[in-house]
Amino acid sequence: MTFMLTCPICGRRELHEFLCGGQERGPRPPQEGLSAEAHFRYAQFRSIPPAPQPEWWYHGQGCGVWFKATRNPATNREERPGG
Amino acid sequence: MAMLRDYLRPTRLWAPAPIKPHYQVVIIGGGIHGLATAYFLAKTHGIRDVAVLERHYIGFGGSGRNTAIVRANQRTAASVRLYDEGLKLWPVLVDELDFNLMFFNSGNLNLAHSEAAVAAFRMAIGTANFLGIRSELLDPLQCRELIPALDISDRPEHPIQAGMYHPPGGTLRHDAVVWALAKGAAAHGVHIHQGVEVTGIDTDGGRVTGVQTNRGALQCRQLGIMAGGYGTALCTLIGLELPVHPLTIQAMVTQPLKPFLNHVVSSGAYHVYATQTLKGEIATGAHMDPQVNYTTDPTARYFKHQAEALTDFMPVLKDVKFMRTWAGLADMTPDMAPIMDANVGFDGLYLDVGWGYFGFKAGPIAGKYLAEMIARDQIPEIISPFGLGRFLENRYAGETAGAMKYGHWDS
Ligand SMILES: Cc1cc2nc3c(=O)[nH]c(=O)nc-3n(C[C@H](O)[C@H](O)[C@H](O)COP(=O)(O)OP(=O)(O)OC[C@H]3O[C@@H](n4cnc5c(N)ncnc54)[C@H](O)[C@@H]3O)c2cc1C
Ligand SMILES: [Zn+2]
Numbered sequence: 001m002t003f004m005l006t007c008p009i010c011g012r013r014e015l016h017e018f019l020c021g022g023q024e025r026g027p028r029p030p031q032e033g034l035s036a037e038a039h040f041r042y043a044q045f046r047s048i049p050p051a052p053q054p055e056w057w058y059h060g061q062g063c064g065v066w067f068k069a070t071r072n073p074a075t076n077r078e079e080r081p082g083g
Numbered sequence: 084m085a086m087l088r089d090y091l092r093p094t095r096l097w098a099p100a101p102i103k104p105h106y107q108v109v110i111i112g113g114g115i116h117g118l119a120t121a122y123f124l125a126k127t128h129g130i131r132d133v134a135v136l137e138r139h140y141i142g143f144g145g146s147g148r149n150t151a152i153v154r155a156n157q158r159t160a161a162s163v164r165l166y167d168e169g170l171k172l173w174p175v176l177v178d179e180l181d182f183n184l185m186f187f188n189s190g191n192l193n194l195a196h197s198e199a200a201v202a203a204f205r206m207a208i209g210t211a212n213f214l215g216i217r218s219e220l221l222d223p224l225q226c227r228e229l230i231p232a233l234d235i236s237d238r239p240e241h242p243i244q245a246g247m248y249h250p251p252g253g254t255l256r257h258d259a260v261v262w263a264l265a266k267g268a269a270a271h272g273v274h275i276h277q278g279v280e281v282t283g284i285d286t287d288g289g290r291v292t293g294v295q296t297n298r299g300a301l302q303c304r305q306l307g308i309m310a311g312g313y314g315t316a317l318c319t320l321i322g323l324e325l326p327v328h329p330l331t332i333q334a335m336v337t338q339p340l341k342p343f344l345n346h347v348v349s350s351g352a353y354h355v356y357a358t359q360t361l362k363g364e365i366a367t368g369a370h371m372d373p374q375v376n377y378t379t380d381p382t383a384r385y386f387k388h389q390a391e392a393l394t395d396f397m398p399v400l401k402d403v404k405f406m407r408t409w410a411g412l413a414d415m416t417p418d419m420a421p422i423m424d425a426n427v428g429f430d431g432l433y434l435d436v437g438w439g440y441f442g443f444k445a446g447p448i449a450g451k452y453l454a455e456m457i458a459r460d461q462i463p464e465i466i467s468p469f470g471l472g473r474f475l476e477n478r479y480a481g482e483t484a485g486a487m488k489y490g491h492w493d494s
Binding site: 001002016019020023036037040041044045046047048049050055071073074075076 | 315316318319322324325326327328329331372373374375376377378380381382383384417474475476477
């Protein structure tokens with residue numbers, strides 16, 4: 001399915017101009033004293049509820065910016081402030 | 084004496100059962116994995132106090148949407164052992180369930196278009212042969228002997244360099260498998276509840292105690308999450324994170340044609356696989372949407388890719404029309420192998436998830452061992468390589484090095 005995604009620079013564009021960078025996970029845990037388990041949890045383990053989640057997207061076939069957007073995996077649509 | 088009209092009267096495959104407030108085992112998901120597990124629990128282990136909860140209808144998930152390809156030529160020995168047993172189970176099930184599963188033992192031909200792909204074939208063939216499974220390397224002429232429609236010249240964008248031929252594989256009728264397992268499970272006393280959606284999982288002191296549903300609460304001593312691509316969503320109900328991405332994956336069929344494709348044909352470089360169904364349609368699938376999602380909405384532009392890829396190495400398909408398309412979920416793990424585990428996070432919680440686009444072929448065999456796992460509360464040896472813990476111990480299963488990769492799922 002396709003949908004429109006809002007690039008902060010170019011505005012609403014078609015999905016296939018973008019690459020999905022995955023769920024926003026917060027900052028990388030500090031390397032100092034990081035256990036292998038904590039590293040693998042950060043790198044691979046996810047919670048994916050059928051509800052809006054913040055994500056990273058890359059406008060590869062547009063202006064080339066990385067940005068955050070909110071999308072709902074239950075509807076596969078961007079959630080835009082104000083609808 | 085049975086009269087003709089007795090045979091013609093419509094009969095039900097199983098009778099509806101009342102929802103009981105308590106079951107020994109509750110299984111979430113009425114796909115082949117959940118139904119097979121329930122079937123073997125009741126039949127092999129005598130555990131009949133089992134309910135399968137399905138929020139839509141049985142077979143709504145991947146089990147009713149897949150392209151039904153079966154094979155046992157994976158990359159790693161751990162996978163091959165399990166899938167090989169799974170392959171040998173189909174004819175047994177046809178007898179045991181008294182149901183025509185339409186097992187078509189066509190054999191699978193995978194095409195290589197690069198030296199790297201030929202090397203991957205050699206590794207997979209070595210593993211298969213070591214385990215006593217038929218799999219062989221063919222040159223392009225031998226490939227064309229199997230499938231005369233293949234263009235083995237230098238014209239295609241990716242000329243065919245070799246083939247990996249695996250005679251034991253083929254296809255089945257996926258809906259028949261769902262119906263037969265439901266019929267068999269119900270005949271052994273399992274309750275199959277359709278239209279029952281699990282909305283919460285109850286726990287007490289580190290143990291699973293039951294589920295909340297749209298039809299009220301149900302208690303259980305053991306709970307199986309066998310919900311295919313929806314397993315990740317269910318696990319969020321108990322705060323369990325998984326290394327699994329649920330992605331929408333698409334398939335489509337052409338108009339029916341005279342029989343010309345007698346084998347499953349697939350190509351990693353073209354990101355495509357195809358079979359000719361018994362109705363004559365070319366069934367082909369490949370693409371996954373890159374972003375996680377739980378919808379089953381198809382994507383229009385994938386038609387174009389399938390058409391370009393298929394007609395490039397099988398030019399006879401030019402001008403043939405696609406008739407319909409659909410999509411389901413593929414729950415992808417980082418090593419492209421599934422997760423089967425017991426007492427995950429909570430005692431009494433059994434997990435079966437991450438089957439990606441390979442879970443049809445393993446449905447009944449997974450169910451057999453998942454049932455043993457639940458009945459004995461112990462992980463059977465053959466499925467022990469597939470525990471969740473491997474992802475925390477850097478012991479990935481290594482299936483990403485296999486030849487059968489049809490998507491961008493390389494990470
Ligand atoms: C297009 C496509 C092609 C494929 N091709 C192949 C192939 O050729 N070969 C192969 O081996 N595999 C293939 N697969 C993969 C295969 O279909 C799946 O791995 C397999 O069907 C998984 O079976 P399952 O029983 O685990 O899950 P499913 O069949 O997905 O069943 C899960 C069930 O759980 C139910 N459920 C979900 N949430 C809840 C809830 N909260 N409460 C109650 N019920 C719930 C769903 O409604 C669903 O019916 C393909 C998949 C797709 C989508
Ligand atoms: Zn932009």
